[in-house]
Amino acid sequence: MIVKLETLLDRSEKNMGSGIHPVVKESALEMVKRAYQEGIFVQISAGYRSMEEQAKLYGQGRLGYIYDGKNYSDLSKPRVTNAMPGQSYHNYGLAIDYFIVSDDGKNAIWTVDAKWRRVAAIGKSLGFAWGGDWSSFKDYPHLDMTGGLTYSQLKAGTKPRLISKVNGTTPPAKQVESVVKDTPAKDSGNQTIKSIQRTLNGRYSTKIDVDGYYGPNTKKALIKGFQTELNKQYGAKIKVDGIWGPQTKAASPNVREGAEGNITYILQAALYLEGHDPHGMDGIFGSGTEIAVKSFQRANGLSADGIAGENTFAKLFG
C-alpha cells in the first residue's frame, strides 16, 4: 500500500502548528505535493515552535537554564540545540523541518540521498533556504523563509513580507543544478552520482549531464546499460531504449553474492541512487551490496532474500 498524499498533507499540517506563517505553510504543503508527483514521499515534522517549547529544547543537557523565571534544565536528555528562545526561525513560524517516509508511510527515513536533495531543490524553487547549504553546520531537514529579517528584527515585531511561489513551477530534476548554483555551495552535486554518470557515459555512450543529481535521464541511462549487458552477456535480444518494460524484466538475471561485472555495477549504482548505499561501486557483489539489496527489498515490500532478481530490478527501474 502506497501512502496517500492526503495522509502526508494532514500529518504535515498538524506538525507545523497553528503559529506557522500562512505562506510558509502553503509552500510546505506544495512541496509535499510536488515531491509526491515525482514519487518521493515527504512529511513535515516541525514548523512553529513557541518560545517556551524552544526553552524546553535548549534546557536539555544544560545545567540550571532559566527562561522567563522558570527552570527549563533537563539533564536526563542530551543537548539538541544551540538556539535559545527567539534564535530560531521556528519561533516565528518561518521554518519547517522535513523527512522522507517509506512508500507505505510507516517509517521515517533520514538518509540524505538523491531523494532528500530533490525535496530540498523543490523547496528552494518555492522560495525556501535550505539548512543543507549552510557552511558552518549543516541542518539537512531544515527549510526557512526569513524575508531577509534577523532574529532581533523579528523579536521587535517586524513582520516579514513573504511572496508565495506556489503558482510557479519547479524545474525538472535534470535542471536542478542551476537552482542549486544560486547559493555558492561547494558540495553542489553528489560526487558518487557524478562518478556513476561518468561511467555510464563512458561505457554505454549515453550523453547525460555529469551534474551529480539523480533524475529521469540518469535512470534511463542506467536502464540502457542494463539492457546492453543483458544482450551482451545473456544473449537477450531486447531493444536498448532505456525504458523498463516486460521484456527487460523477463530477461533480468538473479544477481547474488559472489557475482562480478558490469551488471553488478549497475545494481550497485541503482541501489545507491535509490538511497541504499552498497558502500562501494566495484562491480563485486559482496556483503555491502547484499545488505543494500536486503534493505531495498524491505523498503519496497519484497521478501528480503538479498538476491536481486526480476522483482527487485522492477522496483529499481520501473
Ligand SMILES: [Zn+2]
Ligand atoms: Zn529546523
